[in-house]
Amino acid sequence: MTVFLIIIVVALFAITVWQLTRIFQLSRNTNTLDSSQIANDKDNKTQGNLMLAFGIAFYIFMLYNFWSFGDRALPAASSEHGEEYDNLLLITMAVIMFVQVITQGLLHYFAFKYKGKKGQKALFFADNDKLEFVWTIIPVIVLAGLIIYGLFTWSDIMDIDEEDDPIVVELYAKQFSWIARYAGKDNVLGKANVRFIEPSNPLGIDNSDPYALDDVVTAEIHLPVDRPVLFKMRSQDVLHSAYFPHFRAQMNVVPGMITQFAFTPTVTTDAINETEYMRDKVARINEIRREKNEELVALGEEPLTDYDNFEYYLLCNKICGVAHYNMQMKVVVETEEEFNVWMAEQEEYSETLGDLIGAKKDRKSTGEELAQVEN
Amino acid sequence: MSAVGHVPVNEHPHDDHHHEGNFFTKYIFSMDHKVIAKQYLFTALFMGIIGIAMSIFFRMQLAWPSESFKIFEIFLGKWAPGGVMSQEVYLALVTIHGTIMVFFVLTQGLSGTFSNLLIPLQIGARDMASGFMNMLSYWLFFLSCIIMLSSLFVESGAASAGWTIYPPLSALPQAIGGSGLGMTLWLVSMAIFIASSLLGSLNYIVTVINLRTKGLSMTRLPLTIWALFVTAIIGVVSFPVLLSAALMLIMDRSFGTSFFLSDIYIGGEVLHYQGGSPILFEHLFWFLGHPEVYIVILPAMGIASEILATNSRKPIFGYRAMIASILGIAFLSTIVWGHHMFVSGMNPFLGSVFTFTTLLIAIPSAVKAFNWITTIWKGNLQMNPSMLFSIGFVSTFITGGLTGLVLGDSTLDINVHDTYFVVAHFHLVMGISALYGMFAGIYHWFPKMFGRMMNKNLGYIHFWITIIGAYGVFFPMHFVGMAGLPRRYYDNTAFPYFDDLLEINVLITIFAIITALVQLVFLYNFIHSIIAGKKATANPWNSNSLEWTTPVEPIHGNWPGEIPHVYRWPYDYSKTNEKGEYVIAGQDYAPQNVPLQEGEEELNH
Numbered sequence: 001m002t003v004f005l006i007i008i009v010v011a012l013f014a015i016t017v018w019q020l021t022r023i024f025q026l027s028r029n030t031n032t033l034d035s036s037q038i039a040n041d042k043d044n045k046t047q048g049n050l051m052l053a054f055g056i057a058f059y060i061f062m063l064y065n066f067w068s069f070g071d072r073a074l075p076a077a078s079s080e081h082g083e084e085y086d087n088l089l090l091i092t093m094a095v096i097m098f099v100q101v102i103t104q105g106l107l108h109y110f111a112f113k114y115k116g117k118k119g120q121k122a123l124f125f126a127d128n129d130k131l132e133f134v135w136t137i138i139p140v141i142v143l144a145g146l147i148i149y150g151l152f153t154w155s156d157i158m159d160i161d162e163e164d165d166p167i168v169v170e171l172y173a174k175q176f177s178w179i180a181r182y183a184g185k186d187n188v189l190g191k192a193n194v195r196f197i198e199p200s201n202p203l204g205i206d207n208s209d210p211y212a213l214d215d216v217v218t219a220e221i222h223l224p225v226d227r228p229v230l231f232k233m234r235s236q237d238v239l240h241s242a243y244f245p246h247f248r249a250q251m252n253v254v255p256g257m258i259t260q261f262a263f264t265p266t267v268t269t270d271a272i273n274e275t276e277y278m279r280d281k282v283a284r285i286n287e288i289r290r291e292k293n294e295e296l297v298a299l300g301e302e303p304l305t306d307y308d309n310f311e312y313y314l315l316c317n318k319i320c321g322v323a324h325y326n327m328q329m330k331v332v333v334e335t336e337e338e339f340n341v342w343m344a345e346q347e348e349y350s351e352t353l354g355d356l357i358g359a360k361k362d363r364k365s366t367g368e369e370l371a372q373v374e375n
Numbered sequence: 376m377s378a379v380g381h382v383p384v385n386e387h388p389h390d391d392h393h394h395e396g397n398f399f400t401k402y403i404f405s406m407d408h409k410v411i412a413k414q415y416l417f418t419a420l421f422m423g424i425i426g427i428a429m430s431i432f433f434r435m436q437l438a439w440p441s442e443s444f445k446i447f448e449i450f451l452g453k454w455a456p457g458g459v460m461s462q463e464v465y466l467a468l469v470t471i472h473g474t475i476m477v478f479f480v481l482t483q484g485l486s487g488t489f490s491n492l493l494i495p496l497q498i499g500a501r502d503m504a505s506g507f508m509n510m511l512s513y514w515l516f517f518l519s520c521i522i523m524l525s526s527l528f529v530e531s532g533a534a535s536a537g538w539t540i541y542p543p544l545s546a547l548p549q550a551i552g553g554s555g556l557g558m559t560l561w562l563v564s565m566a567i568f569i570a571s572s573l574l575g576s577l578n579y580i581v582t583v584i585n586l587r588t589k590g591l592s593m594t595r596l597p598l599t600i601w602a603l604f605v606t607a608i609i610g611v612v613s614f615p616v617l618l619s620a621a622l623m624l625i626m627d628r629s630f631g632t633s634f635f636l637s638d639i640y641i642g643g644e645v646l647h648y649q650g651g652s653p654i655l656f657e658h659l660f661w662f663l664g665h666p667e668v669y670i671v672i673l674p675a676m677g678i679a680s681e682i683l684a685t686n687s688r689k690p691i692f693g694y695r696a697m698i699a700s701i702l703g704i705a706f707l708s709t710i711v712w713g714h715h716m717f718v719s720g721m722n723p724f725l726g727s728v729f730t731f732t733t734l735l736i737a738i739p740s741a742v743k744a745f746n747w748i749t750t751i752w753k754g755n756l757q758m759n760p761s762m763l764f765s766i767g768f769v770s771t772f773i774t775g776g777l778t779g780l781v782l783g784d785s786t787l788d789i790n791v792h793d794t795y796f797v798v799a800h801f802h803l804v805m806g807i808s809a810l811y812g813m814f815a816g817i818y819h820w821f822p823k824m825f826g827r828m829m830n831k832n833l834g835y836i837h838f839w840i841t842i843i844g845a846y847g848v849f850f851p852m853h854f855v856g857m858a859g860l861p862r863r864y865y866d867n868t869a870f871p872y873f874d875d876l877l878e879i880n881v882l883i884t885i886f887a888i889i890t891a892l893v894q895l896v897f898l899y900n901f902i903h904s905i906i907a908g909k910k911a912t913a914n915p916w917n918s919n920s921l922e923w924t925t926p927v928e929p930i931h932g933n934w935p936g937e938i939p940h941v942y943r944w945p946y947d948y949s950k951t952n953e954k955g956e957y958v959i960a961g962q963d964y965a966p967q968n969v970p971l972q973e974g975e976e977e978l979n980h
Contacts, residue, residue, distance in 0.1 A: 010885070013840075013889055016839065016840060016843070017840075020835070020836045020839065020840075035909060036828070036909070036912075036915070037828035037829065037830060037831045037908075037909050037915075038757075038759065038828075038831070038915055038916070039757050039758045039759045039762070039831060043758055043759075043831065043835075044756065044757060044758045046758075047758035047763060047835065048756065048758060050839065051763075051766065054839075054842070054843075057843075058770075058846065061846065061847075061850065062850065065850055065851055065853075065854060069851060069854035069879055070854070072854055072855070072857070072858040072875060072876060072879070073854065073857040073858055074790075074857065074858060074859050084786075085786060085787070085789070085790065088784070088786055088787060089781070089787055092780050092781055092784065092787060093781075095780065096777040096778065096780055096781070099773075099777055100773065100774060100777055103744060103745075103748065103773050104770060104773065104774070106748050107748050107751075107766065107769055107770055107773075108766075108770075110748065110751045110752050110754075111751060111756060111766050114687075114751060114752065114753060114754045114755065114756050115756050115758060116688070116754075116755045116756050116757045116758065117755070120755045121755065121949060121951075121963075122687060122688040122689040122753065122754045122755040122948065122949040122963070123689065123752075123753040123754075123949070124689065124690060124948070124949050124950050124951060125689065125690070125692060125749070125752075125753065126690040126691075126692065126693075126694065126946070126978060127692060127693045127694065127695070127696070128692075128693075131749070132693050132696050132742065132745075132746075135741065135742060135745040136738060136741075136742055139737060139738050139741040139742075140738055143734045143735070143737055143738065143780075146734060146780065146784065147730060147731055147734050147784075150730055150734075150784040150785065150786045150787065151727050151730060151731070151785075151786075153786040154723065154726060154727060154730065154785045154786045155723070155727065157786065157789070158723035158726070159723075174640075175550065175641075193638065194638045194639065194640040194645050195638075195645050197640050197645065204640070236638075236639070236640045236641070237543065237547075237550060237639055237640065237641040238543045238544040238547070238550050238641075239541050239543065239544065239653055241718065241792075241793065243793075243859075243861065245790060245859030246859075248789060248790045249789065249790075250718045250789050250790060250792055250793075251718050251720065252718055252719045252720050254652075254653055254654060254719070254720045255543055255636070255637060255638055255639050255653065256636070256637025256638040256639075256650075256651065256652060256653070257637075257652065257654075257720065259720035281872075281875070284875050285871055285872070285874045285875055288874045288875060288877070289871065289874060304871075307871035307872075307874075310872070313870070313872070315861055316861075317792070317793045317794070317861040318541070318793060319466065319536065319537045319541075319544065319863045320544060320550075321544065321550055321551045322462040322463055322466065322551060322865075323462065324466075324863060324864065324865070325462075325863075325864035325865045325866050325867070325869055326866075326869040328869070328870065
């Protein structure tokens with residue numbers, strides 16, 4: 001496909017150059033008569049026609065883009081507010097394409113239709129209050145609609161209702177990885193600060209805070225479907241941004257403060273893998289990877305693994321350093337039961353802490369022994 | 376030298392011996408606004424070559440990830456071991472590309488070049504209010520260019536925190552190599568740039584207000600002057616805020632203050648910073664950053680308005696509405712900055728306010744677009760290259776501007792923020808559009824600058840391949856954004872999920888390379904025409920504004936005799952009298968310095 005595209009582009013480019021050199025040569029001949037470098041009737045005609053041709057080609061190109069790249073757009077949202085989001089996006093896109101098609105059409109058509117001719121008289125048309133009023137008021141009305149719809153959706157999304165009993169999860173960002181911390185049984189996160197960070201306590205959890213004891217630190221996010229989740233975000237070094245594209249969720253992670261974003265996942269990982277969109281997507285990607293593997297094997301390199309299953313992911317979407325492009329975390333949406341099973345397997349912070357204290361004692365005693373030996 | 380503008384008009388102030396000067400005072404440390412305009416233009420074009428070359432480099436990395444290219448080895452040296460672009464230099468290229476294109480090419484290439492060239496010529500002044508300040512402004516700009524370019528050769532790498540240089544990344548060398556000396560040079564360069572821009576802008580404002588010739592009221596000004604004037608005002612209002620942000624960042628970096636930093640653990644230790652907020656920096660940055668995009672686009676709008684009217688042989692439609700929309704855009708531009716920060720962690724209520732103001736700005740923009748389209752309606756379009764670029768400008772401004780409806784809506788911004796959708800949007804609406812405005816201006820005023828014509832056929836080739844290529848780059852890019860691909864990723868193959876976007880990236884890169892290459896045609900045309908172009912006539916485009924009443928060979932002081940007086944607005948194209956004949960028999964235009972003809976009415980535009 002890529003090769004095909006390249007060939008088309010290069011071919012079109014070659015044709016353009018060829019045509020343009022012809023125009024160049026043709027006009028050069030006439031230039032012996034008229035070398036003023038000011039557009040003459042002939043230029044006006046050629047360029048006016050090209051304007052129309054370009055206008056049409058532009059329409060075709062837009063269609064081609066929608067037709068062949070449209071399926072790359074994200075699938076339908078996997079979160080509750082995402083539905084509203086998708087709806088608003090669809091309406092906005094419809095408005096955009098409507099205006100785009102009309103205005104580009106008029107622009108290029110007028111450029112073609114009114115191309116200059118000797119003796120053609122332009123219309124002295126300096127202003128028209130009615131016309132200007134109309135095209136001021138139409139955008140006002142359309143925009144008012146979009147603004148109102150947008151603002152309602154925005155306040156719905158941003159207004160976090162603690163009474164829905166959301167699962168509280170901390171997203172902890174650092175160069176270049178994410179860590180999650182579940183608030184545990186009490187659903188309250190223990191206090192934390194970078195000043196408590198130790199190799200054994202990478203999140204800087206305040207060990208003296210009793211709320212911290214049942215917190216659960218994990219390397220991937222599991223979420224029960226249809227249950228609100230409230231993410232509290234912290235960063236230890238630079239700005240990051242927690243971006244969950246499939247859930248239409250994003251919030252920057254800012255060192256020195258806690259930011260938050262809440263949403264309710266509605267589609268489990270298993271369910272989204274069953275959708276036609278995702279099956280096609282996975283198949284398409286595997287096809288690409290197989291092609292690539294043929295090349296790699298021919299070069300004697302390690303082939304890529306197959307893309308078995310789609311997994312939701314969390315990306316970093318604020319430039320944060322050299323490995324910014326690879327700062328990600330797996331997100332699993334599953335049924336309540338599956339979630340509970342997974343959660344039960346995780347270690348609570350108090351257990352980690354207990355192990356640590358034990359380990360510290362061990363280390364201390366061996367240290368003392370060593371000291372004695374040396375003495 | 377500021378006296379130049381005030382020389383009594385009845386004197387013949389420009390006897391040759393007056394300003395003979397040597398090579399240095401004439402061409403290098405010149406205080407003549409026309410020479411300074413050329414200096415801005417040459418410098419901006421030079422920076423543009425570098426900026427565009429950088430974009431080609433990182434586009435190649437995106438299309439053919441981690442492949443080895445000889446060209447990388449040559450230009451990037453140690454940053455591309457074995458010809459494979461390193462992650463560090465990818466981010467540095469992205470950062471410096473943005474900085475150079477926004478500030479050094481589009482700001483000074485448009486505002487610097489055309490304010491200097493057109494303000495005195497179109498308002499009928501002998502020079503800028505202060506020739507010395509004007510010269511100082513250019514040389515500070517030159518100095519800031521030198522410093523910015525020198526930062527590319529720093530051992531630890533050039534600034535690489537993105538052109539928005541958000542701290543803490545830009546403040547901590549531990550976080551990224553480019554935040555060491557490279558970032559210091561970036562900040563110093565920008566501080567000097569701001570000083571230069573302020574000196575220039577104040578000068579433009581004073582000149583437009585005070586030095587208009589007799590009869591040239593504000594409502595008879597060409598729209599170019601209106602646009603450049605308002606641009607200068609926005610610059611004066613907003614650039615100082617960036618300077619304060621840069622100074623505070625310098626203090627955080629070098630003197631241990633905590634304006635923007637707090638609670639940071641990096642490189643195995645806790646830093647002492649406490650109580651600062653990166654969000655404060657974002658506010659300060661975008662308080663300039665957003666007006667900045669209008670600083671870039673307003674001059675292009677003014678240039679396009681002027682050229683569309685001239686080449687349509689028609690008055691600009693809705694002259695007063697055009698002025699009102701310039702003022703409206705300028706005012707709104709200073710209260711929309713928060714739309715860059717919907718998901719920054721600032722209070723969501725602020726997001727609502729900024730959504731409201733942001734979508735409001737679509738109204739004057741829409742009015743402008745409709746007025747341009749109406750201007751060419753029923754015209755007698757003279758398809759000069761400058762006209763083509765102006766039409767292209769309207770086209771890309773609409774295409775790029777419309778997607779602003781998505782990004783300006785706080786709700787919709789959540790999921791496209793910082794994706795390629797944003798990159799596609801702003802490149803079309805302010806990058807490509809502003810470049811088209813700049814090209815249009817160069818083709819149109821080339822005869823005024825150099826007394827020669829550019830080759831129109833090369834101009835046509837330049838235009839058509841550029842517009843096809845630019846749409847080829849940025850239209851498909853929207854789809855990459857809709858797929859949820861974040862920007863500033865060195866490599867998109869870290870996730871199998873994005874594998875099927877690679878073919879779009881390849882397509883984009885090929886278009887980008889073609890578009891960049893065809894700029895060489897422009898460069899050839901530009902340089903060749905300066906030396907050997909066809910000699911221009913005094914008013915090649917049959918234009919109304921005052922600059923075409925000066926002699927072809929530019930002279931110091933602009934007009935050999937008296938400064939012309941103005942009797943009408945600049946858009947009396949194809950104006951007819953009651954009998955349906957042109958007001959001036961035999962020509963479809965009535966220059967501003969021609970008094971009203973018998974029986975001719977001055978319309979209240």
